[in-house]
Amino acid sequence: xxxxxxxxWITAVGLLLxxxxxxxxxxxxxxxxxxxxxxxxxxxxxxxxxxxxxxxxLVGLASIFYLFLKDPRLDRFAEASAxxxxxxxxxxxxxxxxxGKPIWGTWWSxxxxxxxxxxxxxxxxxxxLLRSAVADPGARARYAAVLGICGMCLVPFIHxxxxxxxxxxxxxxxxxxxxxxxxxxxxATWLFSLGVFTxxxxxxxxxxxxxxxxxxxxxxxxxxxHV
Amino acid sequence: xSETIPANSGYMVAAYIATAVILVSYAVLLYRRTRKP
Amino acid sequence: xxxxxxxxxxxEFVRHAWSVARKDLLVEFRSRTAILSAVVFTxxxxxxxxxxxxxxxxxxxxxAPSILWVTFTFAAMLALNRAFQLELENQALEGLLxxxxxxxxxxxxxxxxxxxxxxxVEAIGLPLFxxxxxxxxxxxxxxxVAVIALATVGFVAVGTLFSAMTARTRFAExxxxxxxxxFMIPPLIWAVLTTASLLAGxxxxxxxxxxxxxxxxxxLFVVLAFVLFPATVSE
Numbered sequence: 043x044x045x046x047x048x049x050x051w052i053t054a055v056g057l058l059l060x061x062x063x064x065x066x067x068x069x070x071x072x073x074x075x076x077x078x079x080x081x082x083x084x085x086x087x088x089x090x091x092x093x094x095x096x097x098x099x100l101v102g103l104a105s106i107f108y109l110f111l112k113d114p115r116l117d118r119f120a121e122a123s124a125x126x127x128x129x130x131x132x133x134x135x136x137x138x139x140x141x142g143k144p145i146w147g148t149w150w151s152x153x154x155x156x157x158x159x160x161x162x163x164x165x166x167x168x169x170x171l172l173r174s175a176v177a178d179p180g181a182r183a184r185y186a187a188v189l190g191i192c193g194m195c196l197v198p199f200i201h202x203x204x205x206x207x208x209x210x211x212x213x214x215x216x217x218x219x220x221x222x223x224x225x226x227x228x229x230a231t232w233l234f235s236l237g238v239f240t241x242x243x244x245x246x247x248x249x250x251x252x253x254x255x256x257x258x259x260x261x262x263x264x265x266x267x268h269v
Numbered sequence: 270x271s272e273t274i275p276a277n278s279g280y281m282v283a284a285y286i287a288t289a290v291i292l293v294s295y296a297v298l299l300y301r302r303t304r305k306p
Numbered sequence: 307x308x309x310x311x312x313x314x315x316x317x318e319f320v321r322h323a324w325s326v327a328r329k330d331l332l333v334e335f336r337s338r339t340a341i342l343s344a345v346v347f348t349x350x351x352x353x354x355x356x357x358x359x360x361x362x363x364x365x366x367x368x369x370a371p372s373i374l375w376v377t378f379t380f381a382a383m384l385a386l387n388r389a390f391q392l393e394l395e396n397q398a399l400e401g402l403l404x405x406x407x408x409x410x411x412x413x414x415x416x417x418x419x420x421x422x423x424x425x426x427v428e429a430i431g432l433p434l435f436x437x438x439x440x441x442x443x444x445x446x447x448x449x450x451v452a453v454i455a456l457a458t459v460g461f462v463a464v465g466t467l468f469s470a471m472t473a474r475t476r477f478a479e480x481x482x483x484x485x486x487x488x489f490m491i492p493p494l495i496w497a498v499l500t501t502a503s504l505l506a507g508x509x510x511x512x513x514x515x516x517x518x519x520x521x522x523x524x525x526l527f528v529v530l531a532f533v534l535f536p537a538t539v540s541e
Contacts, residue, residue, distance in 0.1 A: 080280045129292070133288050176475060253306060256306040
């Protein structure tokens with residue numbers, strides 16, 4: 043399947059370039075004075091966070107179009123994007139505490155971005171659980187679309203509630219991790235990393251989409267039950 | 270006025286390894302699942 | 307007479323919704339098991355909160371808003387879990403769908419019935435909460451009831467939609483909370499902030515931002531659920 047081949051190539055290139063990001067971030071980007079080496083986690087943490095949220099928006103948009111057009115390709119894409127979003131959210135939720143411990147003195151602090159990403163992670167997991175709980179393919183796609191749209195619409199409200207909650211309950215911090223205007227070299231590394239994460243998102247989604255398609259073909263031929 | 274940079278490279282290493290593990294694991298998972306759907 | 311036609315259509319729509327709501331409410335309140343169980347559950351949750359805290363460490367008044375809202379959140383969840391059980395038991399959902407009423411009025415009817423049910427549980431729970439934790443709610447009773455109403459509409463609007471989807475899945479009692487709780491948390495946050503502000507004697511204007519967000523959330527999700535509900539029951 044051509045799409046699958048393309049997806050694999052893109053992922054492979056993405057992983058290769060990721061190694062490049064690692065080299066650049068670790069060896070060729072200046073160390074931030076206040077936070078030290080741990081600040082470099084930023085180059086992985088933020089691009090992952092951006093894609094964790096963007097993937098949810100794409101799930102929502104694909105879901106809206108699916109309900110109008112009933113095109114199964116949109117449903118496959120939504121499922122693929124949700125899975126990719128889960129992976130990126132997992133990265134944020136892993137690197138976040140690792141970054142937070144030396145900087146804030148505590149592993150978890152209900153920081154606004156971490157909390158938002160936790161929400162996203164739980165929304166993704168709920169989406170995937172719902173899909174696996176519904177046997178009928180038509181109902182599965184429709185229900186998933188409903189949940190996807192609601193999830194996307196919830197995101198702005200999460201921003202408004204979680205950020206508000208935090209400003210009224212300030213957390214003790216040792217150093218404030220900040221992303222002010224980045225000096226040139228750091229910005230370049232960050233952009234490079236963002237590009238690589240984008241590439242990985244695309245590669246993952248294409249492969250996962252192809253997987254859904256292949257599975258549907260096999261189910262239709264009666265060779266595989268619903269998993 | 271020169272402060273020492275905090276010695277927290279261990280965290281950086283842990284985070285970089287964790288990220289690589291997650292991404293490579295998912296890529297491998299996809300590769301294997303698409304070989305035998 | 308287009309104006310009359312439009313008014314007539316809306317009136318019929320509301321009538322259908324009301325008949326769906328009435329049917330549900332009659333069933334629930336006639337047997338009284340459901341409402342009684344929900345009330346007992348609420349009392350027990352309040353008791354758990356009382357015995358679950360160290361009385362020497364934290365004064366009840368500091369925890370009061372959280373206790374109230376966690377209790378209401380779980381009570382609403384419990385109530386919503388049964389929202390479509392009724393239909394499931396006798397396969398009455400198919401019958402309901404065959405009736406000559408629009409899907410939208412089914413949603414509205416379900417929403418109304420759930421609101422009345424959850425509202426009844428809250429109406430009993432609120433005075434009990436005030437009693438158990440010695441909270442003076444009467445000075446702020448009107449705005450407090452308003453924020454409870456706003457948050458409840460948000461909970462129930464999304465909950466009614468989701469319970470239509472989860473009712474026929476295998477682990478419905480687990481799946482509904484998993485799907486619904488993320489949507490209950492933002493209204494919960496605004497409700498807790500407002501309640502804390504009210505109980506602390508702050509002027510209502512300070513809570514204006516949160517109340518506006520609650521209202522915006524309610525409007526968006528009622529409309530969204532109304533529009534999406536047909537997708538949960540169509541073939």
